[in-house]
Structures are given as C-alpha cells and as structure tokens.
Amino acid sequence: MGGPDLPVLPEDDSMLSARFGREVANYFSGSPLNRLSFLRTDHDFLRAAFSHPSTAFLLMNSLNPLTKDDSHLAFVSHADVEPLTGADPFAKPEEELIKEFNSDKTQPLILFLGVDDKNLLPSNGTESGAFKFKEYNGSPYFAVDVTPRGTLTEASNSIIDALKAKGLTFQDHSPRRMNLVSPEAAIYGQARALLDWNARNPFCAQCGQRTLSVNAGTKRVCPPTDLSGSSDGKPRDRGPCATRGTISNISFPRTDPTVIMAVASADGKRLLLGRQRRWPAYWFSTLAGFLEPGESIEEAVRREVWEESGVRVGRVVVHSSQPWPFPASLMIGAVAQALPGEGEAIHLGHDPELESAKWFPLEEVKEALLHGTSGMGEGAPEGYKEGALRLPPQQAIANRLMYAVVEGWGLPSKI
Amino acid sequence: MGGPDLPVLPEDDSMLSARFGREVANYFSGSPLNRLSFLRTDHDFLRAAFSHPSTAFLLMNSLNPLTKDDSHLAFVSHADVEPLTGADPFAKPEEELIKEFNSDKTQPLILFLGVDDKNLLPSNGTESGAFKFKEYNGSPYFAVDVTPRGTLTEASNSIIDALKAKGLTFQDHSPRRMNLVSPEAAIYGQARALLDWNARNPFCAQCGQRTLSVNAGTKRVCPPTDLSGSSDGKPRDRGPCATRGTISNISFPRTDPTVIMAVASADGKRLLLGRQRRWPAYWFSTLAGFLEPGESIEEAVRREVWEESGVRVGRVVVHSSQPWPFPASLMIGAVAQALPGEGEAIHLGHDPELESAKWFPLEEVKEALLHGTSGMGEGAPEGYKEGALRLPPQQAIANRLMYAVVEGWGLPSKI
Structure with a gap:
C-alpha cells in the first residue's frame, strides 16, 4: 500500500490484549x-x-x-x-x-x-x-x-x-x-x-x-x-x-475531539461510507464530525451518522485514536453497527454535508484497501481499475478503521 | 449505592455488543x-x-x-x-x-x-x-x-x-x-x-x-x-x-479531552488508585489528566499514569466516555494494564500532583464500591467502616471504570 511505516508498539501479552486484540497506533502518534x-x-x-x-x-x-x-x-x-x-x-x-x-x-x-x-x-x-x-x-x-x-x-x-x-x-x-x-x-x-x-x-x-x-x-x-x-x-x-x-x-492549549467511525451494517457484511463533493472521483471515506459540548463519544457518533446519512447506529466501540494537528483535532476512531431494517436507510436531507453515502460490501472495501488507496493529492495507485472505489491512505485513521472491520474486528463472521 | 438512576441504553443484540459487552452510558450522557x-x-x-x-x-x-x-x-x-x-x-x-x-x-x-x-x-x-x-x-x-x-x-x-x-x-x-x-x-x-x-x-x-x-x-x-x-x-x-x-x-465551543483510567496490575488482581491532598480521609480514585496536543488517547493514558505514579502502562482499551461540564471536559474512560515487574513500581517524585498512589486488591475495591461510595461533599454512607477505602459515586465515570475491572471487564480471571 506504499507510504511510510506506521508506529509499531512493543509485543504485548497482557490480558487486555489477549481479550481485545493488540493496540493499534496511528500515524502522528508514537x-x-x-x-x-x-x-x-x-x-x-x-x-x-x-x-x-x-x-x-x-x-x-x-x-x-x-x-x-x-x-x-x-x-x-x-x-x-x-x-x-x-x-x-x-x-x-x-x-x-x-x-x-x-x-x-x-x-x-x-x-x-x-x-x-x-x-x-x-x-x-x-x-x-x-x-x-x-x-x-x-x-x-x-x-x-x-x-x-x-x-x-x-x-x-x-x-x-x-x-x-x-x-x-x-x-x-x-x-x-x-x-x-x-x-x-x-x-x-x-x-x-x-x-x-x-x-x-x-x-x-x-x-x-x-x-x-x-x-x-x-x-x-x-x-x-x-x-x-x-x-x-x-x-x-x-x-x-x-x-x-x-x-x-x-x-491552555486547545484540542478538538472529533469522532470518526466505520459503521457496519446490522449483518456485519457492509460498510457505510460517504463522499464530499470536492473529493476526487470514486473517493469515499468513513463519516466524521466534531464532538459537541455535553456529548459522550458514543452519542456524538450516533448524532453525526444520523445527521449526515440518516442511518441509526446502535453499539459504538472505540478502536483507536489519532492526533490530527490540522489544526488541533483528536480523532477518536470507532467501529459501530447500524440498527437493522429501517435503521440502515440512507437519507441525505438532514445536514447537506455529503454528496453521497452508500453501503459497500466488505469485499469491495477490502479490494479498495489493497488497490485503491493514496494520498488525496496524489493520483490513483498502480493496479487501480478506473471506476473502482478509492480510499484514504493508511496514515489516515479512516483507513485503519475500515481495515479493522474488513479483518473481522468485533465482527465474529469474518469475510 | 444510592444516587439517581444512570442512563440506560436499549437492549442490544448486535455483533459488537456480543463481542465487547453492552455499551455503558455515564451520567451527563443519555x-x-x-x-x-x-x-x-x-x-x-x-x-x-x-x-x-x-x-x-x-x-x-x-x-x-x-x-x-x-x-x-x-x-x-x-x-x-x-x-x-x-x-x-x-x-x-x-x-x-x-x-x-x-x-x-x-x-x-x-x-x-x-x-x-x-x-x-x-x-x-x-x-x-x-x-x-x-x-x-x-x-x-x-x-x-x-x-x-x-x-x-x-x-x-x-x-x-x-x-x-x-x-x-x-x-x-x-x-x-x-x-x-x-x-x-x-x-x-x-x-x-x-x-x-x-x-x-x-x-x-x-x-x-x-x-x-x-x-x-x-x-x-x-x-x-x-x-x-x-x-x-x-x-x-x-x-x-x-x-x-x-x-x-x-x-466554536471548546471541549477538553481528558483521560481517566482504571489501571490493573499485570496479573489483573490489583487496581492502581491515587489520592489528592485535599480529598476526604481514605478517599481514592482512578488517575486522570488532560490530553495534550499531538497525543493519542493511549499515549495520554501512559504519560499521565507515569507522570503521576511512576507506573508504566502497556495496553489501553477505551471503556466509555462522559461529558463533564466543569467547565468543558470530555472524560475518556479507559481500562489499562501495567507492565509487569518494575513497571508496577510506584514513584511519586515526577509530578507532585498526588499525595499517595497505591495498588489495591480487587476485593478491597469491590467492598468499597458496595459500602464506601458517596458524593465528595457528603459524609461516608451507611454501612461504611471507618478506615476503609472510600470511592466516588456511580455518577462519576471513575466509579464505572473500577466497577468494570472488578466485574472482570477485559480480565478473564474474574474475582
């Protein structure tokens, strides 16, 4: 997938790690x-x-x-x-x-x-x-x-x-x-x-x-x-x-907590991604937004997903975090799951921030993680087929969250 | 344990919940x-x-x-x-x-x-x-x-x-x-x-x-x-x-991300708690501190624990979060585990913020969660034995984090 190395944490055989998997360190941390x-x-x-x-x-x-x-x-x-x-x-x-x-x-x-x-x-x-x-x-x-x-x-x-x-x-x-x-x-x-x-x-x-x-x-x-x-x-x-x-x-210095979330469908087989108008063609990413005063992380995830896409989210689990100094964000990365049935219906009419939001089969996301990632300022990578899904690079926590879901993090039915 | 009801989330049979347990909603959220x-x-x-x-x-x-x-x-x-x-x-x-x-x-x-x-x-x-x-x-x-x-x-x-x-x-x-x-x-x-x-x-x-x-x-x-x-x-x-x-x-409104963490010992049998000089006698709580610019949540947890207690932390897992409007904090609650051996040694000489920090057996924390919690402005509760550990009430995320560890959250060897 190219790009520089990501931070690597020492080997860890703690009980927490045994139960929840190894900790993920994101670019700009470490x-x-x-x-x-x-x-x-x-x-x-x-x-x-x-x-x-x-x-x-x-x-x-x-x-x-x-x-x-x-x-x-x-x-x-x-x-x-x-x-x-x-x-x-x-x-x-x-x-x-x-x-x-x-x-x-x-x-x-x-x-x-x-x-x-x-x-x-x-x-x-x-x-x-x-x-x-x-x-x-x-x-x-x-x-x-x-x-x-x-x-x-x-x-x-x-x-x-x-x-x-x-x-x-x-x-x-x-x-x-x-x-x-x-x-x-x-x-x-x-x-x-x-x-x-x-x-x-x-x-x-x-x-x-x-x-x-x-x-x-x-x-x-x-x-x-x-x-x-x-x-x-x-x-x-x-x-x-x-x-x-x-x-x-x-x-004292200000840091703005921001939620960013890979939202899986109720059956765990699809991922909700959105795109902004100004992004390159075929480019999608996870939804994200600023946490507001008086909100928990979990509430901010549910509010942002509903406001931007109409989808209703149930369980939210924090996956990892990323300092994001542009200018002062803390990206709090979560995996979340939509409520079944009507909860998964997409409606862009609330907050007109996204040009599009769609459910993507995990297989398509996996393919894009392998052959469709790049910096947003760069062209599509080698091996990319015109028209296929494009995604942010692994330095972005969005990429790591999608990777986590595709690899079965939190979702017992691995693809 | 008294006090008002805490927010209750709807029943949840999602895959995420099945794997990670039900979501915990804290006071001031919901x-x-x-x-x-x-x-x-x-x-x-x-x-x-x-x-x-x-x-x-x-x-x-x-x-x-x-x-x-x-x-x-x-x-x-x-x-x-x-x-x-x-x-x-x-x-x-x-x-x-x-x-x-x-x-x-x-x-x-x-x-x-x-x-x-x-x-x-x-x-x-x-x-x-x-x-x-x-x-x-x-x-x-x-x-x-x-x-x-x-x-x-x-x-x-x-x-x-x-x-x-x-x-x-x-x-x-x-x-x-x-x-x-x-x-x-x-x-x-x-x-x-x-x-x-x-x-x-x-x-x-x-x-x-x-x-x-x-x-x-x-x-x-x-x-x-x-x-x-x-x-x-x-x-x-x-x-x-x-x-x-x-x-x-x-x-835009400012929210200050703050980490607060229940740190378990490497063997999962003890919990690290600290006390500030101005607190009532026998009162302890989890360590906490502000996240700094350019830090991930996990790094902030490790830094704060080391600075305040000398203990070195390995794996950090975010448990839940709590809006804390005094004046503008987001409490990010984590469970973490200390590195074994020398990693657990307590040293208060770095940042002189705490009067004391100690490892408490989970049994003692459990007893205190049952009979030693109250608002800090209140006297000890009924059933409290003078000299025993006192802890914050269930409206505080510190209490919920300790409860989670005592109940075996993330720690396979339940007490």
Whole structure:
C-alpha cells in the first residue's frame, strides 16, 4: 500500500490484549519523546536543556517544518537559533517575565517538546556526553517558530537565509502530503499543534488584551500589567481578568475531539461510507464530525451518522485514536453497527454535508484497501481499475478503521 | 449505592455488543434531545421553535439551573423569558445581526438545545398540538442565560424575582452535588458547557475585539464592524481578523479531552488508585489528566499514569466516555494494564500532583464500591467502616471504570 511505516508498539501479552486484540497506533502518534510535562515551569531544567550540546531544535516557518529530505525533519543546533532566541532565553523565572511584560515586543516562541530518553532517534549531539537533569536523561528536543513577525522579523529572516544556503527547506506536510517517517511525524504534529494554538491566541478571549506565552510554549497567561508605551519605566495596570488567580482552560492549549467511525451494517457484511463533493472521483471515506459540548463519544457518533446519512447506529466501540494537528483535532476512531431494517436507510436531507453515502460490501472495501488507496493529492495507485472505489491512505485513521472491520474486528463472521 | 438512576441504553443484540459487552452510558450522557445541529443557522426554524406553545426554556443564573426540587429542573415558558429575550429574537437573519453589531449592547444569550422527538420528557406544552418543522417534530428545548449583566441586568432581575415568587430556585449542581435525574442532568450539562464557553469568550482571541454569539449560542463570530460610539449611525471598521472568511476552531465551543483510567496490575488482581491532598480521609480514585496536543488517547493514558505514579502502562482499551461540564471536559474512560515487574513500581517524585498512589486488591475495591461510595461533599454512607477505602459515586465515570475491572471487564480471571 506504499507510504511510510506506521508506529509499531512493543509485543504485548497482557490480558487486555489477549481479550481485545493488540493496540493499534496511528500515524502522528508514537512519539519517541518523553514530554516531562511537569518540568516545563522549571527554568533550571529548561536552561540546562536549551543550552546542552546534544539538544536538537526543530524550526518551523508558517507551520512548515525544516526538512532535510522528503521523509525526514532537519534538526539544528543552539548556535543556529541563537540569533532569534538569544543564548539563554529561560534565564529569568516566569514571574519576572510576566512582570516585565511589554506587548510592543514580539517574544520568540520556544516549545520544549521532550527528551529522547529511550534513544530512539538518531543522535544529534556531539561527543560531549548525554544530557542529564536529576533522574531524567536523553537528548532534549525543542521547536522554535521562525516565522518572520513583529520585532523578530529580521532575526527570523537571517536564520531562514542561513538554512537555505545549507540546502535545507521548509516543507508543507499537511494531510495532502504525509511523507515523514512516523516518529518524526509525531514530533512535527506536536510542534505544529502547539505553534498553531499560540498563533491563534495572541489575545485573551476573556478580557481582550495581549497574552504572553509561558510554560515553554504550553500556556498563555494574561499579565496584570503592560510596559507598552511607558515613558517612566513603570508598567500600566491592565485591570482585572477572570483568568488570573484561578485556573482557566483558555490559558491552555486547545484540542478538538472529533469522532470518526466505520459503521457496519446490522449483518456485519457492509460498510457505510460517504463522499464530499470536492473529493476526487470514486473517493469515499468513513463519516466524521466534531464532538459537541455535553456529548459522550458514543452519542456524538450516533448524532453525526444520523445527521449526515440518516442511518441509526446502535453499539459504538472505540478502536483507536489519532492526533490530527490540522489544526488541533483528536480523532477518536470507532467501529459501530447500524440498527437493522429501517435503521440502515440512507437519507441525505438532514445536514447537506455529503454528496453521497452508500453501503459497500466488505469485499469491495477490502479490494479498495489493497488497490485503491493514496494520498488525496496524489493520483490513483498502480493496479487501480478506473471506476473502482478509492480510499484514504493508511496514515489516515479512516483507513485503519475500515481495515479493522474488513479483518473481522468485533465482527465474529469474518469475510 | 444510592444516587439517581444512570442512563440506560436499549437492549442490544448486535455483533459488537456480543463481542465487547453492552455499551455503558455515564451520567451527563443519555440526552433525550435531538440537537438538530444543522438547523441552528435556520432562523425560520428557530423562530417557529422559539415561539411554539410546547417549547420549554431552561433558565440558568451564574451557571446554576432553575430547579423545581432537588432532582428535577424547572422549565418555563415563552412568556417567562420574553422580558429578557423579546418576543421574537430570531426575527432577523444572522448576517443582519452581524452588520448591526454594537458592542455597547449586551445580547441575550439563547441556546437551542434540541427537540424531544422521542417524547422522553414530561410534556411542557399546552393542548395546542405538537411542534413540527419540515420532517422534524417534538417539543423544542432552549436555555436562556438570566445572569444579570450589562444592559440586561434589569430584565434579568425581573425574571429572577418573578420565579422566586413562584417558589423556584437556582441550584448548584456541580460535581459535589449530582442529584438531577439522568435525562435532565444531560440537558443541564449541555446548557452549562455552552453558557460557560460563551461567558469565557466575550473577546476574539485572534484580534482582541468583542465577539457576537450566533448559531443559537453555538458559535461566536468576530464582526467586521461595530456601531459602538457611532454618532452618525455608521459602523466603525474593526480591521482584519483571521477568523473571518475562513473557518477557525476558536469560533466554536471548546471541549477538553481528558483521560481517566482504571489501571490493573499485570496479573489483573490489583487496581492502581491515587489520592489528592485535599480529598476526604481514605478517599481514592482512578488517575486522570488532560490530553495534550499531538497525543493519542493511549499515549495520554501512559504519560499521565507515569507522570503521576511512576507506573508504566502497556495496553489501553477505551471503556466509555462522559461529558463533564466543569467547565468543558470530555472524560475518556479507559481500562489499562501495567507492565509487569518494575513497571508496577510506584514513584511519586515526577509530578507532585498526588499525595499517595497505591495498588489495591480487587476485593478491597469491590467492598468499597458496595459500602464506601458517596458524593465528595457528603459524609461516608451507611454501612461504611471507618478506615476503609472510600470511592466516588456511580455518577462519576471513575466509579464505572473500577466497577468494570472488578466485574472482570477485559480480565478473564474474574474475582
């Protein structure tokens, strides 16, 4: 079926695995990094990690990652990012940075991604020894936003030009082009989601004033004062904001839960697929949609399937999940089964999102999984017969869900 | 074990159910309403629904719902809300409301919740006949925010006073007090989550200007102009904003995916539970935490368990889910199994969130599920022996996950 390798989990002989089958890991998951999320506020740790010779920096320009070839990210060193970040950006503690907040100055955006504590990635370090902080070790990984913006435009452009001179480029790795090897796709996904969230939230949704990125890129606070426009060096009071003094979810990154489901017929012999108008000819996929406030996953699956296709769903079982950083989704993949009889009737008249929805025999889906999958931006694969069903590639959880049903997951009557 | 009934799903003899067991529905799910989400932009529909005699209105004051007794919401009629909403608040189409946007005027917040198309709720209508719009019918449900604020303070207070005179009260139904019968808890959860989201987002996080609620309370747009302060009746241009002209997730309600997991030991005979310092004595629960950008559910479970307890988790299986409107979580409930040997070693030194984490024999957990559960705000239940394990009530998904493991869910060696 082509495409890069998918994440592979270790052998597993647990009772859960024996009963429910092996866990499925999807593209964009399987990160080799330990996030050490509890150290993001520890500037002693961040300073040591940022300046260590083994540390690797992923650069992103307008959300496109620096790459060395079609399937690998390029990681650069401390010296490469210093013109933008300064030598020691975590020198001051967060409280001080908040006190000194000046909304006229563009802050460099630096994400701490984690440490490669299992040595799963090619070493980027020198011979100077591994990084170690307390009981934690492994090469640290950061992402730095080099998108030219505000008072950092010149510094960003100088870095971009220097990298171009080295033959490195920023490449689009959006859903139309998922070529990165899977551990690097997971790192890119984490960085992309967080940089995008920061870019969408320069202002406080609660009070309308500018926010400041803290916790190594994973929190945005609404500082109580601002030095902007001050002539005497004294900060201006910004008035009260409900996000201060309490924990507000809007200070933290947003992830949008999304349900995506392979719906089998009541007899387990057919699969419900739909297509959108703008898709290539003969292309279908599983139905999907955003979960709403106050809904369970199971309810969201039943609502979305009924709204989009008219089909009524009974049992819903979660199969696996996929981070989907375009911009911030968590794809929750389910296998579900339609209610018999009238429950399977297709009606597109509720929500006019789909151009078509149809029941496909499992045999036809199986054939398409073998000979009809490709990236949506690519032509049909070799062996494809014009007019036959086309499906998303295996990097998409939709593909894995269809595969699960075709292989008899949850359906005792295997084809 | 006391407490209100939990949502019950219809009998289910599907293949999925035969293989994986019946679906579990948790408290706050099981809504009796069909959201008809695709009609939220249709003002012909909204006008007809808003003014129909069978329509029921849930009022909320500072996120507390109007109730008629401890376990039931009170629904009021069109005449009761009219002083705040006006008789026909959906008379103008959205485009016109956006053009007329004036940030000096407080807009009433009116949510369309759905229609009771299966007649699951006590009829609130008169004898005047059922509501019908195109192929959809059933009593419509709306929620209206009567929290006194801005230019609506007086109208809100007049409504609140009139209801108090009728003996109705606004009651707190936060996690310390989950008394509502389950279909009404689901309606309250939906309304609470959406009103809270609107209250946290009066400003555009992208450009810092005031937003306007549209789509019957489920979207906030950043209007291009503002009549505020205009003396000649011409609106002021607000400059560009990236949320306009494209679809931005920040215009839509936010839901925070959260993982919560019952972690069994490798031999399936013990369960990992933790406790926070501020909890009542002897009280433990399952571990939980927010999913992060770029993570799968399974990765988030493994990360959170390791960060909080040091335990290393292998296979993760999603069990069920629970909307948790405090303020906006989706609880994704999993059963997981620890890796054997060193994988089970407890170490609290990473993230100091827990006061304690321990392995409990399933027998002890079973005993506590029978005699040690209560709301956290309540005293220990009857039959509880001082010093024994205390656990959350069955309205909490934590309780259902522990129950599942104790009952042998996923673990062939039943106790």
